[in-house]
Amino acid sequence: MSEQKKYMTLNMGPQHPATHGVLKVILELEGEVIHRAIPVIGHLHRGVEKLGESKTYIQNIVYTDRLDYTSAMINNLAYCLAVEKLMNIEVPERAKVIRVIMSELSRIAAHLIWLATHALDIGAMTLYFYCFREREKILDMWEMVSGQRLTPSYIRIGGLLADLPEGFMDKLKEFVDTFDAHVDEYDKLLSKNPIWLARTKDIGIISAEDAISWGLTGPALRGSGVKFDYRKAQPYCGYEEYEFDVPVGSKGDNYDRYLVRMEELRQSNRILKQAIKRLPEGPIKAHVPEIVFPDKDLVLKNIEALIHQFKIGCGGFTVPKGEVYASVENAKGELGFYIVSDGSSMPYRFRIKSSCFVNLSALPEIVKGSMIADVVAVIGSIDIVLGEIDR
Amino acid sequence: MQIVIDGKNITADHGLTILEIAKKEGIHIPTLCFMEKLLPIGSCRMCVVEVEGYENPVTACNTPAVDGMVIRTNTEKIRNMRKDILRFLLINHPLDCPICDKGGECLLQDLVYEYNVDVQPYTIKAPLKEYKEYSTPAIKYHPNRCVMCSRCIRTCREVVGRNVLDIVGNGFDARVEPVNPDRCIACGECLSACPVGALTETVSPTKGRIWQIKRVPTVCAYCGVGCSLELNVLDNKIIKVTTDVNAGMNKGVLCAKGRFGYEFVNSPERLTKPLIRKGNELVETTWDEALSFVASKLTEIKNKYGSDSIAGLASARCTNEDNYLFQKFIRAVIGTNNVDHCARL
Known part of the structure; x- marks a missing residue:
């Protein structure tokens, strides 16, 4: 008892602008030095996994948008890949390439939010506006394809919601052509900034060994020098056919993780350039009439299509008995879906493997012994989204 | 064998x-x-x-x-034949699923989905068939949705024995029509036999999809037969009455009252409080006052004119237990055999 008394307990969050959502961290302080940090989660718990058991496989797509809402499309993709794997559906080539385009746009959009808020947390406000300028363009593109900016639900089981609208490719090309220069701009503003270096270099270190034992994934793992990326390790959507590098850090501090993500912005753009060249003509949905919605213009003209739309939309489709796990590399790390089907039209069990949850669990270890001001820098640098942690 | x-x-x-x-x-x-x-x-x-x-x-x-x-x-051959049959049925089918009462519990929908009929290789130019009056106002016939299975006609003939319906015309002009409309007893058996949305009921203005409604099994209170009913309930309101083929002694058969007479349940005109006539007006009162008023009047009449001056008329809509108690009351308390109920009238 007497030993505990000399620490001051400080509640950081959940109403705190720099805990990236509704995260609360209970800090035990010795002066300004952190003796212990306890993350408290659950303020954003919606029961998505339980809800998933009473929604049809199609209805569940919209819940995935709301996990890591900074990069909704990758979440759609991870879920759809899991269901497609369970049902043995092969998606047409054009849909695959569009899925890669959307994934990489999501990654860029998520990393831009990370960069903007991470820099803002530490005091570099200007960058915020630069980043949101580019993110806005991505959201515009999402709006073009799906009508939604934040929660598009564009990727569907068996393909996509609809084909790319007219003018989308021009907009994408314009974005891709200018984006590398924008990353250079961010680079100039931060990478050699002495305040930035003081706040990130040698701060929040986690060794490669520790990172692996904590089960970190994504840039938080690669920052520590472990070259592991699901796009390379277990390629999906034809990622094995794209040329890109997996950047890694050396020390595992805030600055390394920063450099990794900055390089990932460039690499994502590189993948986008290849995808634009590769994009073939063809259908965007697998031809599985009992599962995939028919085209809307057919539904308005054709009774067969109307009946299928009605039956799939109202009752959902049944999925054969079995269980499946599929994961993708989202902006934060591994996002996986574990689904058990009992042969009905709703999952029997619906579990989400969230990288943010795992990465956050290493926070107490990372901030132990560092200064109180570093907590915000570390939270920003491991890049969490509470929507995915609490689910 | x-x-x-x-x-x-x-x-x-x-x-x-x-x-x-x-x-x-x-x-x-x-x-x-x-x-x-x-x-x-x-x-x-x-x-x-x-x-x-x-x-x-x-x-x-x-x-x-x-x-x-x-x-x-x-077999593949059989599946293809069934697919072709469904295509023929769909060839002139209107795009009605979203507005059709039967959507979601339609046999044609189920079969088309089961057999994955997603393209229509055949075309036909046939004019839309006109709506005509059906033999009862409780039912509407949609000729363009009809698949000519003749289940309605055969039910009317074989189960109800009224012979009201028949197919009129042939080829693409064929339609079900009440050829003996005067014989119709509005039992709605044809309605329940229809596998698609060609016959729809017009009694309740409220409609609900099958997954929205709750089906509550109960026994019909109209007469002593006691048919099994399923009340289709949406937002605590009865919007339709169906019956389970496997339940009760009626085996999926109902009469006009059982099938269409449910609107009274939610009627705002139902009496919920006792009324006493004071002067020329019926005035709302409490049960205590109403019952003591009736008791005192009955005692007064019985003492003055004798037991046989009173008669009891019960309702066939009450439960057996209620009716048993009522006749017991009339016979034992009032002391007369003048007791009857409305179903005999």
Whole structure:
């Protein structure tokens, strides 16, 4: 008892602008030095996994948008890949390439939010506006394809919601052509900034060994020098056919993780350039009439299509008995879906493997012994989204 | 008798049809015009199956099984035939699913989805059929949705015995029409027999999809027969009455009152408080006051004019227990045999 008394307990969050959502961290302080940090989660718990058991496989797509809402499309993709794997559906080539385009746009959009808020947390406000300028363009593109900016639900089981609208490719090309220069701009503003270096270099270190034992994934793992990326390790959507590098850090501090993500912005753009060249003509949905919605213009003209739309939309489709796990590399790390089907039209069990949850669990270890001001820098640098942690 | 269905050796009784045996064994053969309580006519051809040694496929619903038959119910050829039958049925079908009462519990929808009929290779130019008055205002007939299974006609003839309906016209002009409208008793048996949305009821203005409504099993209170009902309840309001074929002694059959007489349940005109006539007006009162008023008047009349000056008329809508108590009250307390109920009138 007497030993505990000399620490001051400080509640950081959940109403705190720099805990990236509704995260609360209970800090035990010795002066300004952190003796212990306890993350408290659950303020954003919606029961998505339980809800998933009473929604049809199609209805569940919209819940995935709301996990890591900074990069909704990758979440759609991870879920759809899991269901497609369970049902043995092969998606047409054009849909695959569009899925890669959307994934990489999501990654860029998520990393831009990370960069903007991470820099803002530490005091570099200007960058915020630069980043949101580019993110806005991505959201515009999402709006073009799906009508939604934040929660598009564009990727569907068996393909996509609809084909790319007219003018989308021009907009994408314009974005891709200018984006590398924008990353250079961010680079100039931060990478050699002495305040930035003081706040990130040698701060929040986690060794490669520790990172692996904590089960970190994504840039938080690669920052520590472990070259592991699901796009390379277990390629999906034809990622094995794209040329890109997996950047890694050396020390595992805030600055390394920063450099990794900055390089990932460039690499994502590189993948986008290849995808634009590769994009073939063809259908965007697998031809599985009992599962995939028919085209809307057919539904308005054709009774067969109307009946299928009605039956799939109202009752959902049944999925054969079995269980499946599929994961993708989202902006934060591994996002996986574990689904058990009992042969009905709703999952029997619906579990989400969230990288943010795992990465956050290493926070107490990372901030132990560092200064109180570093907590915000570390939270920003491991890049969490509470929507995915609490689910 | 030994037969083989889809590779399964089956011992079956003589005189059963292929469909009956398959159903018992849990082998699914799709049907459309077939109903258990009607004679099978093999008109829709959905139940076609292949029999080894037979030149052409046969309809399972009206082909008796013969010893040694080898039957296949789900071959590629059979599936294609069923698909073609569905395409013919859909060839002129209106795009009504979103506004059709039957959407979601429509046999045609289910079959089209089951057989994945997603393209229509055939075209036809046929004018839309006109709406005409049906034999009862409680039912509306949509000629363009009709699949000509004749279940309504056969139910009217074989189950109800009224012979009201028949098919009029032929080819693409064919439609179901009440040829003897005067004989119609508005029982709605044709409505319940319709596998699609060609016959819809017009009584309740509220409609609900099958997954929105709750089906509450109950017993009809209209008369002493006591038919099983399923009240279709949406937002705590009855919007339709159906009945389960397997429940009760009515076996899926109802009369006009049981099927269409449910609107009173939610009527705002129902009495919820006792009324006493004061002067020329009926005034709301409490149960205590009403009951003591009735008791004192009955005692007064009985003492003045004798027991037989009073008669009791009960309602057939009450439960048996209530009616038993009522006659007991009239006989034992009032002391008269003047007791009856409205169903006899």
